[in-house]
Amino acid sequence: MARSLRMPILLATALLLAAPLAAGEYNAVAEIGDSLPAFENLPATDGSTLSSSDLTEDVVVLVFLANHCPWVRGMDPDLVQLAGSFEGRSVRFVGVSVNHRDEDRLPAMKAHAAEHGYDFTYVYDESQELGRALGATRTPEYFVFDADRRLVYMGAIHDSPAHVTSDGSIDYTKGEPTTFYVADAIEATLAGRPVATPETRAHGCSVEYEG
Amino acid sequence: MRRLLPLVVLALALPIRAAGDAVLHPVSQEEWSQVLASHEGDLVVVDFWATWCLPCLERFPKMVELSERYADRGVTFIAFSLDDRDDPGAMAMAGSFARKQGGRIEHYVTTEPIPDAFDQLDLLGIPAVKIYARDGTLATALDADDPNHQFTDEDVEEAIEELLGG
Numbered sequence: 001m002a003r004s005l006r007m008p009i010l011l012a013t014a015l016l017l018a019a020p021l022a023a024g025e026y027n028a029v030a031e032i033g034d035s036l037p038a039f040e041n042l043p044a045t046d047g048s049t050l051s052s053s054d055l056t057e058d059v060v061v062l063v064f065l066a067n068h069c070p071w072v073r074g075m076d077p078d079l080v081q082l083a084g085s086f087e088g089r090s091v092r093f094v095g096v097s098v099n100h101r102d103e104d105r106l107p108a109m110k111a112h113a114a115e116h117g118y119d120f121t122y123v124y125d126e127s128q129e130l131g132r133a134l135g136a137t138r139t140p141e142y143f144v145f146d147a148d149r150r151l152v153y154m155g156a157i158h159d160s161p162a163h164v165t166s167d168g169s170i171d172y173t174k175g176e177p178t179t180f181y182v183a184d185a186i187e188a189t190l191a192g193r194p195v196a197t198p199e200t201r202a203h204g205c206s207v208e209y210e211g
Numbered sequence: 212m213r214r215l216l217p218l219v220v221l222a223l224a225l226p227i228r229a230a231g232d233a234v235l236h237p238v239s240q241e242e243w244s245q246v247l248a249s250h251e252g253d254l255v256v257v258d259f260w261a262t263w264c265l266p267c268l269e270r271f272p273k274m275v276e277l278s279e280r281y282a283d284r285g286v287t288f289i290a291f292s293l294d295d296r297d298d299p300g301a302m303a304m305a306g307s308f309a310r311k312q313g314g315r316i317e318h319y320v321t322t323e324p325i326p327d328a329f330d331q332l333d334l335l336g337i338p339a340v341k342i343y344a345r346d347g348t349l350a351t352a353l354d355a356d357d358p359n360h361q362f363t364d365e366d367v368e369e370a371i372e373e374l375l376g377g
Contacts, residue, residue: 026335028357070263101265132358138336161326163263166300173295173324203326206336206355208266 025199027154029135032198036060036149037133042096042123045110050094050123058090058147059189061182063157064131064207065095065122066139067112068103071204074163074170075140076116082157082183083120091186093120098131099208128209141202144185144195153185155200173203234306235292235320240331243291246319248347253287254374255343256367258316259334261293262304266355267338273364275314281371282315285345292320293328293337340367342374350374 024031041049063079065072083093095118097104106124113122125131134143134154144153158177165171185195238246247255258274260267271290278288294305302320309318321328329335335356344350351370353362 029359068265128358135358137356137358163295163325165295165298166304167298171295171298173326201326201330201335203329204336205264206266206338206361207358208355209358209361 026201027135027199028137029133030143030151030154032151032154034151036062036145036151037130039125039130042125042130043106044124045106045113045118045122048121050121052149055092055094055149057092059092059186060145060149061091061093061186062130062134062143062145063093063095064134064136064139064141064143065097066099066101066104066205066207067097067108068099068101069139069205070163070165071161072139073116075157075161075204077170078157078162078177079140080117080119082180085183086186089190091190095120095122096125096130096136097122098125098128098136100126100210101208131207132209137207138202138204139207140204141207142182144182144189146189152189152195153181153198154202155181156202157182159200161203234309235302235318237296237322238319239322240328243319243321243332246289247343250287250343251347252345253285254345254350254371255287255289256281256371257289257291257341257343259291259293259332259337259339259341261337262301262308263294264337268308270338270364271308271312273367275312275316277368277371278314278316281375284375286371286375288314288316290316290318291332292318293325294320295325296320296322338362342367342370344374 036052038052040051044050097109102108109122109124140157142153142155142157143151146152158181159179160172160174160177162170162172181197181200184197188195260271262268274288274290282288290309292305294301296302305320323331336354339354340362341349342351351374353366353370355361
């Protein structure tokens with residue numbers, strides 16, 4: 001290699017290594033690489049409880065939800081399809097509701113899960129500690145963890161946020177989704193590869209924290 | 212004249228009318244910048260809201276109250292809706308809500324696709340309030356983006372008082 005080229009390449013490499021990761025760009029609390037916060041006995045819509053120590057799969061996906069939110073309802077079919085697409089593989093989906101509105105509490109969650117075909121654990125984080133620890137501020141907002149329970153992705157399900165309109169139809173704001181961030185993050189993690197896009201802006205309703 | 216400029220800008224924009232437009236003036240991002248610029252000299256409080264945002268609707272009466280209290284002290288209040296302009300039902304609801312709330316508030320609604328509008332407005336979510344100083348610079352941005360520091364109605368009031376030099 002010509003000597004004149006070597007220095008610029010070394011410099012460029014050094015700059016790339018020194019550049020801050022995009023992680024944390026949209027999240028005030030969590031960064032890519034953070035550990036899954038421990039949680040205990042969160043009540044689920046199926047009558048069971050869930051603790052972080054119960055999770056044994058290679059990939060864990062937490063998705064923060066709010067029944068009342070038109071963006072959650074708009075992307076419910078995509079969530080259900082996504083969870084179904086990983087059935088039989090070592091991936092665990094957990095829905096988490098945090099708000100204290102009656103529409104978002106456990107009785108309403110049970111009805112919502114049944115109506116929308118949630119085939120995954122859906123827990124209520126009444127203390128809001130899990131939501132706070134992850135800096136979850138939108139619904140729906142996804143957090144994907146690897147086998148070591150390190151955060152490898154946070155943000156939106158895909159690149160076209162969808163919401164339920166006033167006539168009950170679903171509107172994809174940017175047309176048909178073309179990049180499926182969560183699915184790609186799960187596949188990469190299962191294959192032992194780094195996640196290409198570790199963070200995106202989750203579009204939706206705001207999570208309401210008390211006090 | 213300066214106070215008429217937003218209306219002139221809007222008249223020139225010739226937007227396609229939608230239900231709710233009688234109350235909420237539709238603006239592209241470029242037109243919104245012109246609206247803000249036209250208010251230089253005033254303190255401008257912008258409340259970003261949408262009918263799909265329940266906490267935004269619940270906070271709205273406080274904004275109405277503040278608008279009535281501060282309008283005569285050189286403070287302009289603007290409610291900027293991030294509803295879907297392509298959804299006639301949502302626009303009708305937004306227009307009806309805004310009309311019923313009253314207050315001394317100017318109303319605008321984005322004509323951009325909703326997620327694009329968030330990006331252009333540098334917002335991660337709503338409710339959110341931005342306050343512009345008299346020279347047009349952004350003085351205060353209040354939002355719900357940090358679980359441990361979500362803004363309150365009192366934060367809005369305190370920020371206005373501080374910027375008024377009270």
